[in-house]
Amino acid sequence: MFDLMGRNSRQGMWAMPLGVAVVIGAVLSFGTAQFATAENLWNLVTQAMPLVITAIGQMLVVLVGGLDLSVGSVISFTTAILALDAPAWVLIPAVFVLAAGIGFINGFVVTRFRVHPIIVTLSTQYIVLGVTRILRPTSGGTVPEVVIAAVSGSLWGVPFAALWGLAVIALAWVLLYRARYGLHLFAIGGGIASGQTEAARNFGLKDRRTVLLAYVACSCFAALAGVFLAGRIVSGDPNVGLLVELDSITAVALGGTQLAGGIGSLHGTVIGAFVLALLANGMNLANVSPFVQTAVKGVILMAVVGLQSRKKMGL
Amino acid sequence: MLNKALRVPPAYYVFAILVLVLAVLRPKMLDPHVLGIFIRQVAPLGILTLGQLLVIRVKSIDLSGGGVILAVNYAISSGSFPGASLGFQVALALGLGLAVGLFNGVMVAKRRVSAVIVTLAVSIILVGAVQYLASGKPPGNVPEVFGALYNTSFGVIPAPVALWGLLTLILAVFLGRSVYGRFVAAVGESTTAAQFSGVPVERTVIAAHALAGVIAGVAALVQTASIAVGSVRVGLDLPILAVAATILGGVAFGRGEGGVWGPFFGVLSFALLFVVMTMLGVGEPGKLIFQGLIILSAAILYGLRSSNT
Numbered sequence: 037m038f039d040l041m042g043r044n045s046r047q048g049m050w051a052m053p054l055g056v057a058v059v060i061g062a063v064l065s066f067g068t069a070q071f072a073t074a075e076n077l078w079n080l081v082t083q084a085m086p087l088v089i090t091a092i093g094q095m096l097v098v099l100v101g102g103l104d105l106s107v108g109s110v111i112s113f114t115t116a117i118l119a120l121d122a123p124a125w126v127l128i129p130a131v132f133v134l135a136a137g138i139g140f141i142n143g144f145v146v147t148r149f150r151v152h153p154i155i156v157t158l159s160t161q162y163i164v165l166g167v168t169r170i171l172r173p174t175s176g177g178t179v180p181e182v183v184i185a186a187v188s189g190s191l192w193g194v195p196f197a198a199l200w201g202l203a204v205i206a207l208a209w210v211l212l213y214r215a216r217y218g219l220h221l222f223a224i225g226g227g228i229a230s231g232q233t234e235a236a237r238n239f240g241l242k243d244r245r246t247v248l249l250a251y252v253a254c255s256c257f258a259a260l261a262g263v264f265l266a267g268r269i270v271s272g273d274p275n276v277g278l279l280v281e282l283d284s285i286t287a288v289a290l291g292g293t294q295l296a297g298g299i300g301s302l303h304g305t306v307i308g309a310f311v312l313a314l315l316a317n318g319m320n321l322a323n324v325s326p327f328v329q330t331a332v333k334g335v336i337l338m339a340v341v342g343l344q345s346r347k348k349m350g351l
Numbered sequence: 352m353l354n355k356a357l358r359v360p361p362a363y364y365v366f367a368i369l370v371l372v373l374a375v376l377r378p379k380m381l382d383p384h385v386l387g388i389f390i391r392q393v394a395p396l397g398i399l400t401l402g403q404l405l406v407i408r409v410k411s412i413d414l415s416g417g418g419v420i421l422a423v424n425y426a427i428s429s430g431s432f433p434g435a436s437l438g439f440q441v442a443l444a445l446g447l448g449l450a451v452g453l454f455n456g457v458m459v460a461k462r463r464v465s466a467v468i469v470t471l472a473v474s475i476i477l478v479g480a481v482q483y484l485a486s487g488k489p490p491g492n493v494p495e496v497f498g499a500l501y502n503t504s505f506g507v508i509p510a511p512v513a514l515w516g517l518l519t520l521i522l523a524v525f526l527g528r529s530v531y532g533r534f535v536a537a538v539g540e541s542t543t544a545a546q547f548s549g550v551p552v553e554r555t556v557i558a559a560h561a562l563a564g565v566i567a568g569v570a571a572l573v574q575t576a577s578i579a580v581g582s583v584r585v586g587l588d589l590p591i592l593a594v595a596a597t598i599l600g601g602v603a604f605g606r607g608e609g610g611v612w613g614p615f616f617g618v619l620s621f622a623l624l625f626v627v628m629t630m631l632g633v634g635e636p637g638k639l640i641f642q643g644l645i646i647l648s649a650a651i652l653y654g655l656r657s658s659n660t
Contacts, residue, residue, distance in 0.1 A: 155595075165639050282475075289468050328479060334474075
């Protein structure tokens with residue numbers, strides 16, 4: 037039988053949010069004339085892309101029972117670095133090296149010192165945001181031409197943004213479902229969720245290294261989202277990533293990935309991010325106040341997640 | 352010896368160091384009247400932290416305080432209840448806090464939804480609703496009686512600080528002496544063990560959230576009194592700061608060695624940190640960096656200790 041709630045599935049509850057997305061899409065197509073136009077749909081994809089990319093990274097961390105609150109700061113930090121006065125071939129590798137460094141610190145402290153991920157990534161969020169505001173107190177500067185060209189062009193009518201999305205999803209798909217790494221992530225997460233933190237290690241998995249790499253990957257995905265955003269806004273902005281961490285967690289949770297770890301899916305996360313984007317896009321078209329949009333986002337998150345049941349109580 | 356030294360919550364060290372720095376660089380700042388003004392500013396955070404530490408001890412978290420503060424601030428400053436008495440406003444704030452807290456608690460304990468998600472969603476809904484009602488503009492002025500209360504002081508101790516201290520004392524005695532306090536400690540130590548020992552785990556968690564909600568209502572009143580005007584942004588960063596202060600105070604998810612006074616000094620440390628940073632001419636970004644570094648290093652010392660025992 038088709039399992040709408042994903043109760044017995046390793047993939048979590050992803051069919052429900054897909055239903056929500058389809059319903060919103062259908063309502064918008066019939067309700068507004070502008071929604072179902074090619075232009076608006078490509079716009080939607082472009083608007084959703086930073087969140088899709090960030091949420092995929094966030095999901096890797098959530099799968100092993102973690103949480104990364106520093107992604108928003110990493111995004112702002114990335115745009116600030118890209119707007120520095122240096123050649124593109126220095127800046128672009130630099131943002132990924134720096135992001136990997138931040139992710140490494142997060143993962144290292146979480147795995148070696150056993151500090152709770154919320155505490156660690158909250159601290160790095162503050163630190164990275166502070167550094168970003170020193171580098172660029174207000175928005176300004178220009179990002180390299182290459183970056184702008186890479187996000188604003190289109191190929192045979194398909195905007196580059198969509199191609200970015202496909203590339204990122206493909207990369208994450210290989211990582212999760214075609215590489216040993218993904219299997220290990222699910223195995224370790226499943227153990228953590230059921231309180232058997234040693235289980236995966238007893239099977240000979242390098243659990244610390246795997247978890248650490250999830251944080252590094254999460255930061256790098258955030259940096260990629262930052263590069264994308266920098267190309268869109270053409271300058272560095274210390275506030276562009278503000279609260280993105282909450283949106284990314286919302287998207288991940290909406291997609292049926294459980295915050296306790298071990299259960300979740302890539303397609304669920306992508307669906308979750310698109311539900312949020314659809315909401316924003318649709319309510320803009322329908323002239324709904326942005327404040328109501330915020331409230332509706334909260335209600336949907338509560339409703340969808342409230343329907344899931346799990347054993348673990350607490351965080 | 353080292354282990355023993357590490358048992359003291361990091362907040363006490365940070366507090367002592369900051370007092371020392373102030374004593375050496377600007378002894379004048381240690382005047383109780385001057386300090387009182389700075390400490391008064393963190394009273395809302397301090398009160399909110401009391402609720403946060405309670406839920407953190409039962410391995411939960413409450414991020415909805417920002418929403419409660421905003422909603423209470425709106426209700427009081429928008430003039431929705433013209434001619435309402437002070438008692439009514441207080442009852443409204445506490446009632447709203449209780450309702451939100453109970454909802455959080457039932458969702459977390461009964462429905463077993465992730466506490467991060469539930470309380471985050473509640474906050475998002477409240478913030479969205481308030482900003483919609485206010486159309487994004489600051490609503491209006493707060494009745495004068497709030498400002499008058501806020502500016503009262505008992506000797507050198509400002510009223511908000513006195514209230515904060517009193518609530519801290521009450522919570523400390525309550526958690527230390529009551530059966531409920533033992534339940535909280537037991538649930539924090541091990542949910543499974545508590546369950547098997549006959550501790551009403553679900554009710555303990557629900558009560559913790561409900562109490563945290565009421566406390567958030569109190570924090571909302573003090574915060575509203577402190578800014579004296581309506582705002583659509585006030586207090587949104589307080590829940591996360593309260594988590595940070597709790598950690599600094601030696602209370603982590605399920606571990607409560609810092610008691611109630613540890614986080615109290617955690618909040619005081621934040622107040623002093625801002626004083627010292629401002630004095631040294633460090634800007635907003637520098638403060639963020641220092642705050643992050645202090646929480647991180649405190650947490651690392653804390654983590655090291657748990658792997659030793």
